[in-house]
């Protein structure tokens with residue numbers, strides 16, 4: 001691995017250099033934040049950074065801010081001296097992968113390196129998989145009348161500049177519709193930027209949307225472009241728009257009216273050319289009536305409303321969706337032939353209520369490919385996979401995890417997956433039932449590739 005060590009103490013640099021080189025890693029050394037950032041710029045392939053917290057000039061936390069912003073894929077391990085444990089903990093909350101304490105313990109250092117390596121590999125694999133999935137699942141499948149209706153509206157509205165509000169239950173395909181609108185528009189070669197308003201803590205949403213200037217609030221260690229600026233020339237997808245605070249709503253309204261954004265702490269308005277597509281699973285219209293959502297913003301966003309019907313109202317689509325998902329999963333797993341549903345199994349699928357809609361169906365088909373033996377899937381396989389014992393087939397983390405960290409992560413992933421499934425992948429309900437912040441749950445879902 002290529003490892004960068006940033007520490008002002010020569011003795012620490014030398015000892016890490018020694019330990020790491022002995023294990024055949026490539027090591028670069030820097031004596032302060034500026035040198036470290038320079039080294040990262042010159043060697044963007046860096047796999048891991050060890051970063052001291054207490055340094056003259058810019059301290060480790062500030063430098064961490066820059067690294068996570070400019071090189072979000074590089075894991076950073078903080079080096080904590082006496083009296084900086086609190087800071088180290090804080091650092092792991094704001095994006096550091098881990099921390100080690102001085103005096104450095106050789107085994108601990110090497111274990112951290114191995115963990116970081118493993119995490120990075122998993123992340124890369126996840127990304128490849130997700131990319132493949134997103135390529136295969138971009139198509140909107142189904143020929144039922146309600147879905148054809150949606151298609152018709154999409155093809156009419158996509159080439160215009162009109163703002164679109166997509167409404168529908170969890171997992172019904174709202175994001176898919178938003179992406180199709182972008183892809184069929186004149187902005188297709190521009191960026192499609194999505195922002196999940198429910199996944200961002202309320203007090204950070206404004207800086208996320210509009211950006212901020214350096215030093216505009218604690219933690220704003222560098223200037224940052226907001227999502228509106230990032231989407232310039234393209235489409236901004238405001239997902240879960242019903243979760244935006246009234247404050248943020250007022251500001252979005254202003255951006256729509258003026259077509260300019262002002263960064264938090266900034267003075268100059270910046271012109272932006274963005275098409276807005278929003279989505280929600282709430283009834284925004286009645287929100288507008290009872291005052292929880294601004295009525296003027298509602299009408300601005302819902303120039304063209306699109307309602308994506310729940311899966312149970314278009315059960316002609318179920319069979320073809322199911323078979324397509326089986327095919328995709330099988331080919332992702334490198335299986336030669338996808339399993340086939342028996343006629344009775346199809347009829348069974350068509351009788352279900354699907355509160356989690358297409359996502360729930362896709363998850364079930366995924367489990368079918370992984371767990372059902374044989375090439376035919378019958379009603380009893382489906383019942384088994386959806387029944388109360390359905391998670392019993394979860395991998396045995398006691399065996400698969402090598403380190404305590406891995407054990408914690410794998411168990412956490414399984415636990416959240418099971419709870420999400422139990423709540424039909426309704427994130428709000430799951431978070432509430434777990435007593436967890438919704439933004440935190442979203443973050444974990446992203447981290448573990450749960451979607």
Ligand SMILES: Nc1ncnc2c1ncn2[C@@H]1O[C@H](COP(=O)(O)OP(=O)(O)OP(=O)(O)O)[C@@H](O)[C@H]1O
Nearest residue numbers: 137139140141169170171172173174175176358359
């Ligand atoms: N008609 C369809 N054809 C193929 N795949 C679909 C279709 N509808 C939905 N999907 C797939 O189902 C999953 C859920 O869809 P999507 O994320 O668009 O739903 P959503 O309405 O945005 O859900 P949520 O409310 O939870 O955000 C995605 O993997 C998507 O690709």
Ligand SMILES: [Mg+2]
Nearest residue numbers: 174175239279
């Ligand atoms: Mg969505």
